[in-house]
Amino acid sequence: MQGDDLSEALTQPLDLLGRLQPVIFSHCSLDAQRPVLVGFSGGPDSLCMLHVLWQSGLNLIVAHLDHQLRPESADEAQSVTELAEGWGLPVIIERQDVKEFSERQAMSIEEAARMVRYRFLFSEAKHRGAQAVAVGHTADDQVETVLMHLLRGSGTSGLRGMAYRSLPSSWSQDIPLVRPLLGTWRADINAYLEANHLTPFQDPTNLDVRYYRNYLRQELIPDLEKTHPRIKERIWRTADVLREDYAVLETMLAQAGEQTLLLRGEGYVVLDRRIFLAQAPGIQRGLIRRAVDLVRPGLRDFDFEMTQAALDFARSPSRSGKRDLAAGIGLFLEGDGLWLVARETDISSAAVSGHRLPSISPGSELRIELPGIFPLEGNWRLAVVWVDDLQAVIRDALANTDPYVAWLDAARLQFPLVVRARRRGDRFHPLGLEGHSLKLSDFMINVKIPRRARDSWPLVISNREIAWVPGYRLAETFRVTPASRAVIRLSLEHSEE
Amino acid sequence: MQGDDLSEALTQPLDLLGRLQPVIFSHCSLDAQRPVLVGFSGGPDSLCMLHVLWQSGLNLIVAHLDHQLRPESADEAQSVTELAEGWGLPVIIERQDVKEFSERQAMSIEEAARMVRYRFLFSEAKHRGAQAVAVGHTADDQVETVLMHLLRGSGTSGLRGMAYRSLPSSWSQDIPLVRPLLGTWRADINAYLEANHLTPFQDPTNLDVRYYRNYLRQELIPDLEKTHPRIKERIWRTADVLREDYAVLETMLAQAGEQTLLLRGEGYVVLDRRIFLAQAPGIQRGLIRRAVDLVRPGLRDFDFEMTQAALDFARSPSRSGKRDLAAGIGLFLEGDGLWLVARETDISSAAVSGHRLPSISPGSELRIELPGIFPLEGNWRLAVVWVDDLQAVIRDALANTDPYVAWLDAARLQFPLVVRARRRGDRFHPLGLEGHSLKLSDFMINVKIPRRARDSWPLVISNREIAWVPGYRLAETFRVTPASRAVIRLSLEHSEE
Numbered sequence: 001m002q003g004d005d006l007s008e009a010l011t012q013p014l015d016l017l018g019r020l021q022p023v024i025f026s027h028c029s030l031d032a033q034r035p036v037l038v039g040f041s042g043g044p045d046s047l048c049m050l051h052v053l054w055q056s057g058l059n060l061i062v063a064h065l066d067h068q069l070r071p072e073s074a075d076e077a078q079s080v081t082e083l084a085e086g087w088g089l090p091v092i093i094e095r096q097d098v099k100e101f102s103e104r105q106a107m108s109i110e111e112a113a114r115m116v117r118y119r120f121l122f123s124e125a126k127h128r129g130a131q132a133v134a135v136g137h138t139a140d141d142q143v144e145t146v147l148m149h150l151l152r153g154s155g156t157s158g159l160r161g162m163a164y165r166s167l168p169s170s171w172s173q174d175i176p177l178v179r180p181l182l183g184t185w186r187a188d189i190n191a192y193l194e195a196n197h198l199t200p201f202q203d204p205t206n207l208d209v210r211y212y213r214n215y216l217r218q219e220l221i222p223d224l225e226k227t228h229p230r231i232k233e234r235i236w237r238t239a240d241v242l243r244e245d246y247a248v249l250e251t252m253l254a255q256a257g258e259q260t261l262l263l264r265g266e267g268y269v270v271l272d273r274r275i276f277l278a279q280a281p282g283i284q285r286g287l288i289r290r291a292v293d294l295v296r297p298g299l300r301d302f303d304f305e306m307t308q309a310a311l312d313f314a315r316s317p318s319r320s321g322k323r324d325l326a327a328g329i330g331l332f333l334e335g336d337g338l339w340l341v342a343r344e345t346d347i348s349s350a351a352v353s354g355h356r357l358p359s360i361s362p363g364s365e366l367r368i369e370l371p372g373i374f375p376l377e378g379n380w381r382l383a384v385v386w387v388d389d390l391q392a393v394i395r396d397a398l399a400n401t402d403p404y405v406a407w408l409d410a411a412r413l414q415f416p417l418v419v420r421a422r423r424r425g426d427r428f429h430p431l432g433l434e435g436h437s438l439k440l441s442d443f444m445i446n447v448k449i450p451r452r453a454r455d456s457w458p459l460v461i462s463n464r465e466i467a468w469v470p471g472y473r474l475a476e477t478f479r480v481t482p483a484s485r486a487v488i489r490l491s492l493e494h495s496e497e
Numbered sequence: 498m499q500g501d502d503l504s505e506a507l508t509q510p511l512d513l514l515g516r517l518q519p520v521i522f523s524h525c526s527l528d529a530q531r532p533v534l535v536g537f538s539g540g541p542d543s544l545c546m547l548h549v550l551w552q553s554g555l556n557l558i559v560a561h562l563d564h565q566l567r568p569e570s571a572d573e574a575q576s577v578t579e580l581a582e583g584w585g586l587p588v589i590i591e592r593q594d595v596k597e598f599s600e601r602q603a604m605s606i607e608e609a610a611r612m613v614r615y616r617f618l619f620s621e622a623k624h625r626g627a628q629a630v631a632v633g634h635t636a637d638d639q640v641e642t643v644l645m646h647l648l649r650g651s652g653t654s655g656l657r658g659m660a661y662r663s664l665p666s667s668w669s670q671d672i673p674l675v676r677p678l679l680g681t682w683r684a685d686i687n688a689y690l691e692a693n694h695l696t697p698f699q700d701p702t703n704l705d706v707r708y709y710r711n712y713l714r715q716e717l718i719p720d721l722e723k724t725h726p727r728i729k730e731r732i733w734r735t736a737d738v739l740r741e742d743y744a745v746l747e748t749m750l751a752q753a754g755e756q757t758l759l760l761r762g763e764g765y766v767v768l769d770r771r772i773f774l775a776q777a778p779g780i781q782r783g784l785i786r787r788a789v790d791l792v793r794p795g796l797r798d799f800d801f802e803m804t805q806a807a808l809d810f811a812r813s814p815s816r817s818g819k820r821d822l823a824a825g826i827g828l829f830l831e832g833d834g835l836w837l838v839a840r841e842t843d844i845s846s847a848a849v850s851g852h853r854l855p856s857i858s859p860g861s862e863l864r865i866e867l868p869g870i871f872p873l874e875g876n877w878r879l880a881v882v883w884v885d886d887l888q889a890v891i892r893d894a895l896a897n898t899d900p901y902v903a904w905l906d907a908a909r910l911q912f913p914l915v916v917r918a919r920r921r922g923d924r925f926h927p928l929g930l931e932g933h934s935l936k937l938s939d940f941m942i943n944v945k946i947p948r949r950a951r952d953s954w955p956l957v958i959s960n961r962e963i964a965w966v967p968g969y970r971l972a973e974t975f976r977v978t979p980a981s982r983a984v985i986r987l988s989l990e991h992s993e994e
Contacts, residue, residue: 219724
């Protein structure tokens with residue numbers, strides 16, 4: 001070791017603690033009182049971070065996720081507990097089957113690990129009232145992230161890399177994600193660990209596409225450094241500038257997002273396609289990215305081509321069609337609503353233009369023996385009422401504007417009534433249609449029942465015949481005529497509570 | 498040559514013409530009628546472009562700049578003339594001393610060549626009523642530009658690369674700059690030239706930092722392609738996405754620009770520092786970039802560090818100081834005005850808060866033998882008028898609010914009056930100041946004459962004594978007293994015509 005290197009190795013680590021004080025308290029905005037939840041893998045970066053934060057007098061909670069992907073992971077979890085206890089810090093160890101999760105969610109194991117980890121960290125942070133979640137990304141990680149995005153194709157949102165403090169993040173609207181080591185190079189971290197006699201796990205649970213990172217670390221970046229000695233600093237600062245540029249973009253994006261968002265639920269987002277298409281292309285792209293982030297928070301495997309595919313669909317959708325994007329996200333159009341939906345989400349009853357849709361699980365049946373009020377799924381209920389005042393029926397029917405109310409000739413109706421979803425082969429003879437019945441599926445298309453709702457649309461059946469398609473049409477057979485003596489009033493009602 | 502390669506080489510070039518039709522007429526928005534001014538170096542790219550545009554039936558003017566940097570350049574200019582005439586196209590050849598220009602403007606030879614070339618192209622385009630200026634940048638140029646910006650440090654504005662059609666550009670507010678080959682790879686260009694038996698100049702006047710481009714072309718990009726075969730397409734598309742992102746940023750930037758711009762003239766820009774500092778950092782950076790582009794249109798040598806230096810100065814300026822940035826651009830603060838000025842610009846008389854400042858060239862003198870009206874520089878004039886009605890003087894003087902008007906005791910005044918700028922050693926005894934005279938430079942500081950205007954501020958001298966500093970103060974010696982018998986009225990007036 002040369003004299004200069006030696007002196008640097010000796011002074012740098014001591015300096016690091018001092019140099020990081022403004023980062024911790026200003027850039028990351030941490031305070032010394034409220035607890036900080038520290039994501040701790042046991043690798044060099046998180047070990048250095050934990051030590052620095054601890055030395056800075058912060059109130060810390062150590063959180064470690066055992067991903068159960070390697071045999072030694074349980075032992076490592078045990079070591080984490082011992083280390084934390086040795087430093088007098090509370091520790092949370094969680095074990096999760098990441099492999100199973102990745103299969104269920106149709107995502108890569110790396111992506112799944114990341115998602116499980118962050119969900120764990122933020123759920124614990126919330127539970128413990130932490131002021132922030134801290135993770136150990138370094139300046140080298142930042143440079144690698146930018147290069148990775150560049151080599152794979154990206155926009156400003158990818159090339160800008162990570163921030164010292166992210167709020168809101170994909171993971172939380174109110175708990176910030178902080179990265180105290182984002183401006184610290186790996187070399188300084190290693191020197192710090194050595195000077196402080198800290199020993200990280202040799203092969204920690206670092207699941208970031210390892211091969212790719214190694215290519216960047218060991219081949220591309222050293223190669224670039226031969227011709228551009230300051231390349232890492234330059235890329236780091238480029239990310240810094242892009243982050244500022246993107247912050248401006250985000251203010252416009254937030255505005256456009258408010259105007260464009262029609263509907264949002266667990267696992268789905270609906271955008272107003274007309275307003276969407278009126279935006280600048282850069283905003284459209286950002287809106288797709290945000291929608292994907294609402295449907296699958298924190299997803300990274302959604303690249304340029306997929307954003308483009310989503311944009312292409314939005315611009316010229318196949319009206320009847322549906323487009324499967326990456327990561328189990330589907331895209332389809334319903335009226336002017338552009339839906340982005342996670343594969344596992346049941347949207348059959350999701351509201352549209354303010355109206356929730358009724359639904360009944362395909363395969364189930366509700367049998368109604370007598371008039372009365374019967375609960376259905378999702379706060380819907382069916383009211384079946386005897387009416388014998390024919391004059392009143394005529395008056396009410398004429399004034400009625402609610403498609404979820406119908407009057408049927410009681411003499412034709414046969415109890416028990418059955419409420420069920422459609423079945424293969426169902427036919428229907430709508431009131432007023434000349435001639436005979438038609439396929440129920442054709443009827444549903446004709447009257448524009450949203451495709452996603454058709455399979456679970458409740459039908460009222462009397463003696464194996466579809467008597468009523470609530471919201472749309474009565475069957476010819478059951479219509480009230482001047483000859484009707486008694487009438488049954490059916491109504492499908494939704495209550496908000 | 499393999500069968501596939503052969504068939505590609507044979508079909509591709511013919512295809513190119515067809516593939517470029519939508520680019521020419523849609524992306525570049527050219528029409529077949531009005532002339533297009535084609536920047537033509539004679540190298541492969543511009544030769545291919547010229548041929549394609551010619552084959553597409555456009556109305557073309559060939560424009561070639563002889564940079565006079567290589568001995569063979571005059572011969573090349575001759576060949577250009579012959580080629581254009583052979584194709585029946587009008588041609589403009591211009592010769593300019595780029596080396597001299599680069600020295601005068603304190604910029605690199607490459608930067609100077611680029612600036613001279615674009616100025617030539619756009620001035621000819623304007624002169625000839627061209628609908629656009631076309632230049633031969635290729636898809637490879639785009640990728641190289643993005644990488645160059647990344648390796649040197651940049652923001653979205655740099656990484657977004659070039660556009661098929663730029664309007665406004667650094668060069669013109671109304672004539673677009675178009676790049677028909679921006680989506681065409683160099684390999685296809687070469688194949689096209691070969692198939693059409695077109696021979697470019699071997700070493701054309703391509704002045705883009707040649708060494709650096711070669712490093713990218715022959716080392717870095719081929720290296721990246723080994724691990725990322727589609728890297729060029731990816732970077733090209735990244736630029737595409739960034740351009741869309743930047744377009745959004747630019748709408749906000751244009752807004753902020755309007756609010757922030759106080760003043761603009763040939764070679765200088767004044768921003769309102771308070772409004773500037775209220776902007777988001779990404780906007781501040783963009784405003785600096787735009788200001789630099791107004792002061793030195795098309796400058797590329799203004800990098801991250803220099804933008805940062807400008808920002809740092811704007812955020813905490815040395816009030817008395819001035820900061821020299823790159824490319825002969827200076828930065829200083831005057832009140833709340835943040836000035837960016839090209840070194841060669843004379844801003845001594847530039848207006849501030851709506852008022853033009855008077856000036857007289859240092860070293861010159863205007864001698865006034867008799868009352869009358871005397872023109873000064875920049876549409877200013879000095880009116881010297883006899884007044885013998887002392888009552889009227891008192892009435893007018895009391896009502897006067899114009900600091901550019903003064904009344905002097907005629908008996909004390911001695912013709913010829915002299916109007917000149919300050920000289921080393923000048924002293925002044927302002928009206929109302931106890932005691933004696935002070936250094937004129939101290940007086941100027943006290944009354945806050947803008948620093949930039951002090952050296953050319955016109956002074957009225959009588960018998961070697963400063964009688965009046967227009968806009969500020971009369972000298973004690975010349976004040977009108979009850980004993981005065983006759984009065985001279987001096988006024989410095991500005992007319993807009």
